[in-house]
Structures are given as C-alpha cells and as structure tokens.
Amino acid sequence: MSQLSRRRALGASATALAGLALTGFVRTAAPSGPPAAEHGNRAHSPGGSGHTPTQPKPFDESFKGRRIQGAPSHHGGHHGVGYSVHIDGEELHVMQNADGTWISVVNHYETFTSPRAVARAAVVELQGSQLEPLL
Amino acid sequence: MTVRKNQAHLTPTEKRNFVDALLELKRSGRYDTFVTTHNAFIMSDTDNGDRVGHRSPSFLPWHRRFLIQFEQALQAVNPEVALPYWDWTVDRSPTSSLWAADFLGGTGRSRDGQVSDGAFAVTAGKWPVSVRVDGRGFLRRALGSGGQQLPTRAEVDAVLAMPTYDTAPWNSASDGFRNHLEGWRGVNLHNRVHVWVGGQMGTGVSPNDPVFWMHHAFIDRLWAQWQARHPGSTYLPAVQTRNVVSLNDVMRPWNDVTPADMLDHTRHYTYDTAA
C-alpha cells in the first residue's frame, strides 16, 4: 500500500515539476527554519494543491577530486526516493525530508538544502574513501 | 532489576565490565546484527511512506525496545551489566571522562578521523567496523569539530515542557514533543548529538560507536521525564493512522510489541535517580 502511494506521489511530483525543469535549480527552504506544520503533507500529497514540490535538476561535476552526479530516477530510485546521487559511480543513499531538505546515509542527522549540497558534504565526510555498494 | 546509571558515576569495575561485554558481543558477531537492523530502518523510514524507527511517533518506543534487546544481549554475557546513559547537557566536552582511554576512547585524529586510544581503537584489534557505508573499517569520531555545542539543560527543559506527544503529519515536519526531542524541528536535541560526535555516529550505521547506546539511553530517560511531567498526556496517534505505528499497532521488526507495551519502562529497568 505504501509503495503504491509513494509511486503515486512521485507521479504527481513529476507532473507538477514538468514546467519547472527549465527554470533551473530549485532551492528549498533553509534547513534552520522550522517548516509550517502542513507543509510536508501538501508538498508531497497527490491531492495537494497550490504548493509545488521541490525537486532539483540533475547535476554532474567534479568536487574535491570526486565526480558527483545527481538525477531524478523515477524507475530505479532506491526505496522510491525518486532522485539518485552517485559519487565516483557508486550510489549514495539520499532522502528528501518533508520540508524539502535532504539527507544522506553518511550525513543522516543533518539536513542540506539540495542533493548537490548533500553530495558535497558526503565528499568531505568520506575523506577520499569509496562508498560501499548499497545493500 | 536492571538499574541504568549515569555514565559519569560508574565505578572503574562497572566501566570495565561494560566495555568487556561490548567487546564480547562484537567478537561473537551479535553486535553487528544491531548495526545492520538500525541502518535498514534508517534507510527505509520515510516522511511520506512507512516509518517506524525514526521520523515518526514510534521513534521513542522503537528505540526503547531496541535498547532493551541490546541490553539483554549484554546481560547474556555479564548479568551485572546495565546500559549507562550519557547526560550530554552536563558532560559536554571532548575532555569528559566518557572519552578517556579507560572507557570509550577519545576523538579521532584529524587526518582520517580514526579513534586511536581505548578499547575501540582499530589498533587494539577488537573493534573492526564491518557494517559500513564506505571503505573505512575503523571507528571514527570528530567530537565537536563542526563548532556546534551540545544541547543545554535549558534547551532540554523547553522541549520537556511541550504537552503534546506528537502531531500530524507524524513525521519530520511535526510539531510536539517527539519531533523536537528527535531534532528535526526546533532547537534540535537528539540529531544534534549524533552530529556533534561525528564519524559513524553521523551516519545510518551510528550504532558502530558504543556511545550510540548511551546517547539513546539518555533520550529514553528524557521520555520518562516527559511522562512524569505530563501525566495527562500519552502516546499519539491513538487511532490507526496510515504509514505510522499507532498506540496498539505492532512494531517491526519484532511484530509482537506495541508502543502501548513500551510506555512503562519500570517493567524492564529503572534509572538511578527518579524521573
């Protein structure tokens, strides 16, 4: 049931985002500001109205000697995340919070404004080490 | 009866027994099963899907059950051992006795974060980090390196004053006691402590650091204190709610325990001082 609802939410996100893709990177709310109580629900619920889900565009760059990439992944997303991030080709498990901020498995208790920021933080945290393949 | 004590008040013998029991669980392979379970929940608990261990009302009863199971594993090694708790509002410095070589060892060296003293240093040969998200097989820490301070007692008290256990949407965007204690909202208590320790404690495989258990034992104690301050408040949601564990739903991975079963910790252990 939850898989289905997640997929439906992603479908809705993709539709709502179609017009945004061209406008470039969408910045999310600052992580320090407490989100409005209903924000998370509205941003992701298929029936939500008036509030655009936040999803950034793809990126592919070199950061501190590592290749970091991010892209929407409506089919292969781990746990239905819908956006995947790679460091030197290995997937970094990321997750979007209800307020639009992001975390990764190597910075799991600290929020970042975008998948790019979470990828860069992971590079710093990894100090050159390779990610292990996801289970 | 198990009595959980403040780690700062443990005798040298109690510290040694606790460390030895941890090393034995590690040697037998039992320890790493807890790390694996925790990371599986960290990765699958999502704000808009099923959520059990984190970012949801059951964060507190789930970790209570998880700690009880871990403590029972320790006691199977040595029945004298109980989980100590770390009151980070008081012991808030990298120079606290918690981080001495006779207990958990200190912060990591700057080059690679490697903890290099105490029983959990990789050089001591008894604490391989096997359940991991990257190639590094040694315990890492960076105590307070981000320039952040641990939460203060005043910040804790402000969260304990919140009368409502949890609120819709029952996730990281919620108002109420649970989410402020967990730290996704407001002054940030539990999450900030993970970040302050750094190394594996900042990751999904945070139980690789033995301080994980002492941090969560203190979070658990704060839940008991909150209950004592708000006798008219209880776990919410009380009625079945999509994607979250309500009062009488069973929790994964045990499937035989509900939040209602976890409300009274005194059936399992007590604390050295009254809540």
Ligand SMILES: [Cu+2]
């Ligand atoms: Cu946890």
Ligand SMILES: [Cu+2]
């Ligand atoms: Cu935790």
